[in-house]
Structure formats: structure tokens, C-alpha cells
Amino acid sequence: MKKTWMLAAVLAMVLAAAGCAPGEETQPEQDEAPAGSDQPEEVPGISPDIGEEPQVMGFDAEGRILAVSSGEAGGSVLYAVMPETGTAEEIVRTELMITEAESHKSGRLLLRLDSGEGEARLRLVGEDMAEKDLIVESHDIAWSWNPDDWTQLYITAFDENWDFEVYLADASSGSLEAVEDAGPFPVWTEAGGVIEILDDGNLEDGGTLVDGGGSVISENVLEFSTDGTMFVIAKAVTGGGIDYLIGNGSGEWLQVFNLPAGDQWLGLLPAKIEPAGPGRFATLLPAETDAMEGVTAWQPAVISTRGIRKASAVVESPVLTCSPEASACLTGAMGERIFDTADGTVVNWMEQLKGDSGE
Template structure:
């Protein structure tokens, strides 16, 4: 689920030299990606000039890393980078600035474009997608893409006062239908179901996790993620502590970790919970500090029905982006760290591409 606009992170990488693979299985093929080029020849194998400064956005359906650079005459160029091979492929060139990119299991892409004119513009890339951008007047935008049916897309438009309107979009035609009585962040589940947190106005106690029928799945939820069948939630508990739990939402919540109040980064709700494969989720836990001050490092941790498995390494940012189709996540201030959820390793994929030792 995209809850808010992702700030572009500026970095500089070199893609000309191939390095070691952190895990070949982490980038196994997930099927052929749909046609992606906006211009003829746009899908050729190429590498951004090392002087350019790409922003790393996430993964495509094949587990490749998506990164954006400025176009030669304005706009953006989106690349798909394969750290295993040390190569990158140009996906699309646009006349506007790409600020977010999300991949669908079908291989199609959804791009958020910045016009700087108070409107949200989403562009679908791939076979049989809408010929025109999805456009809504808004100050900010959120969306949720149906993982089983790529044509269905919830879009939430916010104004300057964070009042919102929810639309159901048809990704094949570009049509928008207003949805009445919807919360701000509906998330698709299996069989066209939805779930979301309804905020009660008290951030310390969290909100109520409900399904599309308004049935309460859990109270005091601060953060959640779902693969359509299983949920992982961070739940406010007694004395300021936080319980991480996993379950199907049918009163079968299984505690996997309790995070005491003194081990939390002061003033920060739990880091986002990301889906990272069927029944497997990833979060970042704040590193404990001796004097109770704000944490400067975070520890990747895998949540599953077996419990929670913490990595022995740290990253310097509470932001994480995972690939639901593979076993890897991006983290770090520049999304330069690649965390493998299967074996708990953490490597600097940028250094690998440059032939450095990494971490």
C-alpha cells in the first residue's frame, strides 16, 4: 500500500562493472515483463552515465531494482537494474518527473508523475493498459492495486487540508468511479476484499483494522500489511509497548514480538511492515540506545508464523521497500542496502556493482 508520496532520494552509482551476487535465487525470474517502452528502442540494454544521480524507487515483478534519472531534455528515464549481472535496462522515458513506481505481479508498472500543478497523474505501463494517464485534482495521492486483477485500482486524492475522496479506477480504460463511505487507505485482499485502518484520532493508541464490510479485525493497530490471506500487525499494548502479531484476522492473532516502550525510537510509530513473500513480512526495529535518545540505526526483522527473526546487521534509515515476488528488500538512507529475507544477509548492492567490497 502506498500511503504517502515517497521523497526522492538522491544518490550516485556506477553501473558499468558487474560485481558478486548477494544471492542468485533472490532474483529468480517471475515471468516475462509486459512491454514497457514509451519510445521505439526504449527496452534496450543500457546503463545510466555514472555522473547522473538516480533515485531508487523499488522493484519490478522480476526482482530488478527500479531507479530514475533525469532525462537529457527534461522529464525522467526509468531503469531496471540487475545487481546480479551488473546491468540495467531502460524501461521508459517520460516528459514529466517520475516520483514513485509500483510493479504488479502481472508485470505491469504504475508510475506517479509530478506535474507541479496541483494534480496527481498516474501512468500505467504494459499490455492493454489505459492509453491516457489517470488524473485527479489533488494535493497528494495514495493507491492500492488489486494483486489478482490488475485492472482494479483504488485511488485516494487528498486536498491541502487532507480531506479526501476515494475512486475505483479501471486500469485498462482509465475510467474513475467515486467510492462512497470509504476510508482513506483501502487495501486489496484476496477475492476482491479490502481492509484498512480507521483512525480514531489518537495516534498513540492506533486505529481499528476493519474489512470492507466494516467488520473489526483488530483494535489499536498502528501498522499492518497483508498478502491477501495473512496479516502482520503492530498493535499498541500496555505501558506504551508494541506487540507484533500475525494471523488471518479471525481472532487468531499470534504474538511474535513485544517491543517495550524504552526500546522504541522516541516520537516514532513502528516502522512500516512490508510484504516479502507468502506469509512473510519485514519490518525495521529501532536499535536500543543507552540514554534513551532517538535511535540512529534500525535492525531488519522477518515476521512469520514461526516468530520474528532479527538480522544481526543494522541500517541507517527507518525506510524499507520489499519485493513480494522475491526474497529481498531495499533499505538504508539511499536504498543502497539489499536485505535477503531468506538468509538474513545484508549487502551494499551499489558497492557490488562498482566492484567494491560492500558490507
């Protein structure tokens, strides 16, 4: 599981090129042509082996879409799909259910498998992997993978009361070493650094963002993301609002957006923040900030030192996963839409493969 905060969770999503001066907001361009209007005359259908409604997990290191379908005799099968053509490669077939899949830039994959027996089971797929799964007795699990060293993983195991234990795992051997005095979500950054949000017990004002040495980066942080050089944080402010800020983590923060107070997200960020390329971060912003009964529409947006740029597209689901290497993000209840973070277009890749025009 990629970095999150609290398990009550926050959702996720994203999109589009950088643009606009600091503190400014780029208005949606109403005269843009709909994305996906120029489609090939013949588009191959998605492989029938994947099924009509695969469960989309994210991207692999090559920019292919990772999708899971049920196996013929139960269990599940993980495929890597080229979104332009529907060409699919079977990656792994297992008797258990694959509930999450994360790609490492080394090309290896980490799978979360549901055994239904009260244990967290992680399986690494690729060369030089441990022969056995990483297994931790737990009710739920979170992890963070070292981007520079595929052998290192922080694993957090939660029990039914959300008490937790943190382990440092060696993926090459399968060994687990308990980590003392750790917060629930230590997150690897570039060059072996570690950062995390420490909970102060008050859900409404966030926690303290610290580095591996315990130095404070910022207070009242609800969510953060980093590309190893720059940080974007969502910070709770007086009155219930949320400030989105970008900086290098050791100096002044540049405010790029303020989300007004709303009862529907007290203490919880509306959507996650994801790296979307060097110096760029993607998120989803509520399109209806005054919706007291909950948000039903979301606008993808890209944050950079130039400010924040919202997409003209509006989506109905606050779920997002991004590939900085491919400059693209997936969103939608089934991961059926692709946002291009370079040009801001959005295409329903599942419908496109079936021959429809997308969006």
C-alpha cells in the same frame, strides 16, 4: 503508494529467514561472515546512462531494481537494473519527474508523476493500458492496486487540509468512480478482498482494522500487512509500547515481539511492515529503544508464525521496500542495500557494481 497509515507516515525496511519458536527472539549471530565477501574478480560497472546516484523505487515483477535518473533535457527516465550485473533496460522516458513506481505481478508498472501543478498524475506502463494518465486534482495521493486484477485501483486524493476523496479507477479505460463512506486507505488483498484502518481521531492508540464488510479484525492498530492469508499487525498497548502480532485475522493473535514505550514513536510505527514471501513479513526495528532524541540505527527482522528473527546487520535508514517474488528487500537512504530474506545477508549492490566488496 502502497498501504500506509496516516500520512505522517511510517518508514520501512526488512530482511531475513524465519526462525525461533513463538515468542522467542533469535539473537544476532556474531560469528557470521560478512555478506558480500566473495565477489567476482571482475564486476561490470553500472550503466553510465543511469548516473552515479539513481533514485531507487523498488523491484519489478522479475526481481530487477527499478531506478530513476534525470533525463538529458529534464524530466526523468525509469530503468530496470539487474543488481548482479548492472545491465539496465530503459522502461520509460517522460518530461515529468517520476516520484514513485510500483510493479504488479502481471508485469505492468504504475508510476506517480509530479507535474508541479497541484494534480496527482498516475501513469500505467505495459500492454492494454489506458492511453491517458489517471489524473486527480489533489495535494497528495495514495493508492492500492488489486493484486489479482491490474485494471482495479483504489485512489485517494488529499487536499491541503488532508481532507480526502476515494475513487475506484479502471486502469483499462482511465475512468474514475467516487467511493462513498470509505476510509482514507482501503487496501486490496487477494481474491478481491478489501481491508483498511479506520481512524478514531486518537493518533496515539491507532485505529480499527476492518474488512470490506465493516467487520472488525482488530482494535488499536498502527500498521498492518497481509499476504492474503496471514496478517501481521503492530498494535498500540497501554503505556505507549507496541505489540507485533501474527494471525489469520479471524482468531487468536500470536505475539512475536514487544517494542517498549518510547516518546519518539507515540502513535507512529517506527517502520512499515512488508510481505516478504508466503507467511513471512519484514520490518525494521529500532536498535536503540531508549534513544529519546530519535532512532539512528535499525535492525532488519523477519516475522513468521515461528516468531521473529533479527538480522545481525544494522542500518542507518528506516526505509524499506520488498519483493516477495525475489525474497529480497531494499533499504538505505538511496535503496543501495539488498537484504536476502532467505539467508539474511546484506550487500551494497551499488558499491558491488562499482567493484567494491559490499558489506
